[in-house]
Amino acid sequence: MTRIKGVPHGDAGLLTRAVYRFARREFGAVPEPVTVMAHHPRLLLASGRHELAVKKAVHGPLAELCVYRTAVKLGCSWCVDFGAMLMKHGGLDIARLRHIDSYATSELFTDLERKALAYADAMTDTPVTVTDEQVAELEELLGRRELVALTYEIALENQRARFNSAFGIADQGFTSGDACRVPTH
Template identity: 45%
Template sequence: MKYGDHITRNRGAIRFLALALGIPQALIGLWALLAPRSFYDDFPAGGDGWVAALGPFDAHLVTDVGALFVALGFLMCFAAASLRRGTVIAASVAWLLFAVPHFLWHSFNLGPYDTPDTVGNAVSTGWLVAGGALLLWLVLRPATRPATAAAPAAGTAAGQDGIRIPVVSDAKAGPLARMAFRQSRREVGKVMDPIRVYAHHTTLMLGYGAFETATGRADRVEPELKKLVAAKAAALAGCEFCIDIASGLAGEAGVPEAKLRALPTYADSPELDELERLALDLTVGMTRTPVAVSDELVARLREHLDEAQLVELVHEIALENYRARFNWAFGIGSQDFAAGSYCVRPEAVPA
């Protein structure tokens, strides 16, 4: 699953792979950039001379190649640090634009090398292509429906049992609704039932979709903290759909299960840090009716967050409350988003 532009699926694998590509590339580039003659004579290991075997020394060419390697390595490391979908895709494409021609050229110019060097050359340049392609695939591959979810009957919507109005099926969806359905399938592997309900009113559906998109792209607050407060708000509101998807998104965003299990007793839990406990205090206060958020709580939060971050955090909690009330009104239930991971439990709002 993906939430806005933040990568939530395969985060560990994507980060590891990007660093495994980027760090060696940057280090090799620094060698060529800072000591071009040594790089020419000795790469990849002292005296091997893979570069020297290909032609006369050209300091300008070696230095330029070193700068290119450093730039690509830095771009890949930046992508690993940000884990933004657009950044990782751009870094992977740029990497492959270099790696594929690099691999092909070396594949057809192995004459100067003996057998061990030929194998080493083919493996090292092939790894650059395979690693970049795998990274791009991990980011772009569509989410799959959990194995435990039953397939819907033809022309019906999965999870629609119990919803208080008929949902818009694929067969009855108009062009705008079909676009929204495709986007939902691309992001979470299925059409979310709230979208099928919203599809009765396409103007509101588009406005709500834009609102969710803007929320997903907001990145001033750590994704893990936002997933944590969303799960807490969903549990307090008791919305079955919200609890299900918030738990699934939290797990895929890397929120430790221990933190999710600690939500009912968060105030005394050693699993949570001070900011997380304050953010959960805010969540409890905002989910009460009437809302109960004190000046003191906001002041303590401002010790950790600037104004934009505080706005983003409050917005996240308020939006989760909105989702819960909309879904409650229509009786929208679980769609097995949390299948295979820990699912938080409904909680009563403290008096």
């Protein structure tokens, strides 16, 4: 149960209802963080625009894996659930997600993935523990553009997970039972 109740469809204004319709079409259900953020419609719209822009600009299996790791590290069950669903529908191997806590020693993860996941952990630590060596090594492996994109995705997931955790937004069941509700296109 969230710490504040989301805005029900019947109480939502026109703009929020449009956002709810879009979310239901995209994800099969309205994500609970959307209903909570709907208490501030202008912020909901800004967040939605931002998420769509980021989705177009930055995406890929390495970023998805690091975003998932960040959600796990922060204990955001909603982000873990939703992220696993998105990765499943993106065709990624989600079976290895069960081993995410042992990424540093697991043969299921490549050397690049291990380095990127360690970077995600360091970015998520409080205080942040990223080293010059980590940045230099990832810049060499990924290039500046991809390193900036990866860093942005990890930072954004920190924001999402912390928002959800502050409001007690928990697993919505996107990957359980008959869920995995994202329509396959």
